[in-house]
Amino acid sequence: MDILQAVNLKKYYQSGDNTVKAVDDVSFSIEKGSFTAIVGTSGSGKTTLLNLMGGLDYADSGEIIIDGHSIMKMSEEELTVFRRRNIGFVFQNYNLISIQNVYKNIVLPVRLDGRKPDQKYIEGICKELGIGDKMDRYPNQLSGGQQQRVSIARAIAAKPAVLLADEPTGNLDSKTSAEVMGLLKMTSKEFHQTIIMITHNEAIAQLADRVIHLEDGRIMGDDKEIHSGQSTFGREASL
Numbered sequence: 490m491d492i493l494q495a496v497n498l499k500k501y502y503q504s505g506d507n508t509v510k511a512v513d514d515v516s517f518s519i520e521k522g523s524f525t526a527i528v529g530t531s532g533s534g535k536t537t538l539l540n541l542m543g544g545l546d547y548a549d550s551g552e553i554i555i556d557g558h559s560i561m562k563m564s565e566e567e568l569t570v571f572r573r574r575n576i577g578f579v580f581q582n583y584n585l586i587s588i589q590n591v592y593k594n595i596v597l598p599v600r601l602d603g604r605k606p607d608q609k610y611i612e613g614i615c616k617e618l619g620i621g622d623k624m625d626r627y628p629n630q631l632s633g634g635q636q637q638r639v640s641i642a643r644a645i646a647a648k649p650a651v652l653l654a655d656e657p658t659g660n661l662d663s664k665t666s667a668e669v670m671g672l673l674k675m676t677s678k679e680f681h682q683t684i685i686m687i688t689h690n691e692a693i694a695q696l697a698d699r700v701i702h703l704e705d706g707r708i709m710g711d712d713k714e715i716h717s718g719q720s721t722f723g724r725e726a727s728l
């Protein structure tokens with residue numbers, strides 16, 4: 490089942506006399522529970538595409554359909570609520586709240602939505618992510634890798650339809666990057682969490698189940714299920 494579809498997406502920017510085709514007629518479908526990397530060099534359109542998929546920006550034309558809902562037709566208010574309920578974000582710099590402990594950081598999006606945190610589920614994901622004993626710590630008492638684990642837990646605690654990760658290993662060394670990639674992969678398998686990650690790092694991208702190559706705002710390649718069954722940890726040397 491497809492959880493997200495991009496249909497003929499276009500986003501152009503005007504820069505003086507030039508038109509920059511940041512996203513240029515892009516279409517793809519993402520299967521529920523899959524782990525996809527979108528890889529491309531700087532300026533290839535990754536961030537623009539992520540912002541469109543996450544409902545952070547509107548396309549010039551085309552559609553994004555998430556769990557059957559066409560988000561480009563929503564008003565800003567509708568989109569804010571939809572985003573909170575359906576989309577989780579993981580960023581390169583973690584974006585944790587420094588004056589709140591790990592537990593409060595993790596449950597914040599659920600609480601902001603006026604929902605009660607699912608304690609059992611949250612305990613389960615924190616245990617799997619190896620931060621079960623860190624709930625009372627503050628972000629500055631954790632390593633970068635641990636902070637990224639907390640931000641993954643926060644993103645999936647709200648059980649979003651789609652988790653969007655923006656260069657999630659960008660601030661981490663290669664060993665910790667491989668661990669975080671392993672955890673993202675585990676999260677997609679164990680919790681059937683759909684993950685779409687953008688990265689400029691080809692070796693990191695190859696650890697996902699599917700790799701979409703972006704160049705000048707267009708899809709230039711799409712490798713599905715290339716590494717099924719292969720251990721992610723064994724590949725860290727090449728990162």
Ligand SMILES: Nc1ncnc2c1ncn2[C@@H]1O[C@H](COP(=O)(O)OP(=O)(O)OP(=O)(O)O)[C@@H](O)[C@H]1O
Nearest residue numbers: 502504509511530531532533534535536537538689
């Ligand atoms: N607000 C904007 N105004 C004008 N041009 C923009 C704007 N945002 C992005 N662009 C241009 O659109 C193209 C795609 O940018 P985008 O940030 O999506 O690429 P990217 O692949 O994420 O790059 P990076 O890896 O460096 O973050 C680039 O040529 C960029 O200069």
